[in-house]
Amino acid sequence: MTTKAELANLFKSNADSVINNLIINKSLKGVHRNVIIDTLLDSLDDPVWHEYIWLILLPRRLSLVTVDNFCNLACRMCGGSKGKMKWIKPENLTKLLGHCPTTEVITFVAGNSEPMLNPDLPENFRILNEHGIRSTFVTNGHYLNRKNIAAMIEHQQPVSLNVSLDAIDQKIYQDIRGADNTKVIKGLFDLNIAKEKAGVGLPQISLLMVGMEDNISELPKFVKLAHDLSALRVHVDHMLGNYSPGDFTINPRWREYMVEALELAEKLDVTLQLPLDSMQILQREDLLPKPEKKSPLKEALGEVEAEEEYHDGGSCGIKAATLETMSKVEEMKTGLCPWLQDIHVDIDGGIQPCCNMPANMGNLYDTPLWQNQNFLQTRTHHAKGEIERLCMKNSNCIYVQELKVKKVRPRYFRKETILRKIDQNT
Ligand SMILES: C[S@@+](CC[C@H](N)C(=O)[O-])C[C@H]1O[C@@H](n2cnc3c(N)ncnc32)[C@H](O)[C@@H]1O
Numbered sequence: 188m189t190t191k192a193e194l195a196n197l198f199k200s201n202a203d204s205v206i207n208n209l210i211i212n213k214s215l216k217g218v219h220r221n222v223i224i225d226t227l228l229d230s231l232d233d234p235v236w237h238e239y240i241w242l243i244l245l246p247r248r249l250s251l252v253t254v255d256n257f258c259n260l261a262c263r264m265c266g267g268s269k270g271k272m273k274w275i276k277p278e279n280l281t282k283l284l285g286h287c288p289t290t291e292v293i294t295f296v297a298g299n300s301e302p303m304l305n306p307d308l309p310e311n312f313r314i315l316n317e318h319g320i321r322s323t324f325v326t327n328g329h330y331l332n333r334k335n336i337a338a339m340i341e342h343q344q345p346v347s348l349n350v351s352l353d354a355i356d357q358k359i360y361q362d363i364r365g366a367d368n369t370k371v372i373k374g375l376f377d378l379n380i381a382k383e384k385a386g387v388g389l390p391q392i393s394l395l396m397v398g399m400e401d402n403i404s405e406l407p408k409f410v411k412l413a414h415d416l417s418a419l420r421v422h423v424d425h426m427l428g429n430y431s432p433g434d435f436t437i438n439p440r441w442r443e444y445m446v447e448a449l450e451l452a453e454k455l456d457v458t459l460q461l462p463l464d465s466m467q468i469l470q471r472e473d474l475l476p477k478p479e480k481k482s483p484l485k486e487a488l489g490e491v492e493a494e495e496e497y498h499d500g501g502s503c504g505i506k507a508a509t510l511e512t513m514s515k516v517e518e519m520k521t522g523l524c525p526w527l528q529d530i531h532v533d534i535d536g537g538i539q540p541c542c543n544m545p546a547n548m549g550n551l552y553d554t555p556l557w558q559n560q561n562f563l564q565t566r567t568h569h570a571k572g573e574i575e576r577l578c579m580k581n582s583n584c585i586y587v588q589e590l591k592v593k594k595v596r597p598r599y600f601r602k603e604t605i606l607r608k609i610d611q612n613t
Pocket residue numbers: 258264265296297298299300301302325326327350351395397424425426427428430431500501502
């Protein structure tokens with residue numbers, strides 16, 4: 188076994204061969220990658236090392252659309268799609284991973300579709316384990332059936348199963364998601380029974396809610412259900428996009444429900460993540476209960492998830508806070524695009540900086556990421572704190588929020604130049 192110091196020395200003496208070896212062995216990640224990046228950072232004064240800067244820019248997490256174009260539901264805040272279902276075939280997943288060898292975590296997302304509709308789920312899990320990758324899911328939970336539960340137990344994937352429950356009350360759920368939630372809740376308890384029987388701890392369950400006028404009153408019940416399920420956490424997002432006028436803030440009692448849920452969460456030792464801006468309002472109005480315990484979130488989710496915890500809601504770029512993290516809000520700020528360690532990849536391999544920013548960074552099927560100049564240049568700009576004009580429209584992004592609060596004029600790249608060129612030519 189190679190020690191960290193030996194790996195660092197090997198890298199310095201024959202970088203190409205070390206990188207190739209790590210890629211072949213699917214281990215250009217975790218500790219190995221950290222050692223190499225540290226060594227590289229120490230050597231950057233010498234321009235000979237600049238050709239390896241891509242090692243720093245490649246992402247640790249893929250937010251990967253694995254199913255597209257069809258959903259079993261048509262929820263109020265999304266609509267779902269009703270076309271011919273597309274999904275990523277196992278051989279294509281393997282190809283994508285080969286082109287992004289630094290992947291440590293994949294979040295299976297599905298645009299306006301449902302990731303658990305994927306008929307190749309067990310094979311995907313097998314491939315992920317072969318590559319030493321952990322997965323997280325955002326799912327409506329309607330396919331928590333015997334077959335999928337068995338696959339999850341066998342492969343111990345996903346690490347984190349985020350179920351978009353939105354409401355426990357059947358009528359409210361029916362109004363929002365146009366379906367019956369009995370099956371979803373039963374599936375969650377079935378999963379727990381199966382985990383217990385097999386003596387395994389994964390997947391960890393999280394309950395998600397898009398907060399709306401009529402479901403925010405359900406929040407204390409979510410906390411109770413999370414406790415009954417020994418779930419990792421409850422996570423609430425704002426409602427976004429064209430649907431944002433129906434957000435929970437139009438319910439005049441939203442503060443009351445949140446405070447009740449926070450108090451119950453403290454009592455039951457459940458982690459409750461609420462949108463940062465709502466938590467700040469409660470803090471300003473002196474309504475926040477006093478935190479009594481340390482959040483179990485970091486230990487439970489592991490290093491990668493804990494660092495990137497704000498990606499875990501249904502919508503990326505949203506910043507959430509718990510009672511414990513509210514005291515660290517200043518530390519949570521980045522001064523940079525919060526997705527520097529991630530990319531969003533659509534069903535056809537198209538790369539975006541995050542799921543809210545439709546800027547094109549090339550295609551992961553076509554080109555290995557370290558040879559993709561578009562990707563490398565874009566990320567270099569992001570790493571300098573520069574963004575694209577469109578980013579400013581994503582008001583849920585923590586960095587955009589920071590810029591707006593501090594009234595800092597963002598430094599734009601690419602789009603601005605392109606616009607200037609277009610202006611000059613017309
Ligand atoms: C689009 S869904 C896809 C995955 C899966 N079908 C599900 O419902 O979880 C991903 C997440 O986005 C959330 N979502 C859908 N529309 C939204 C909106 N307008 N604003 C905020 N979140 C939304 C869903 O509740 C879900 O948690």
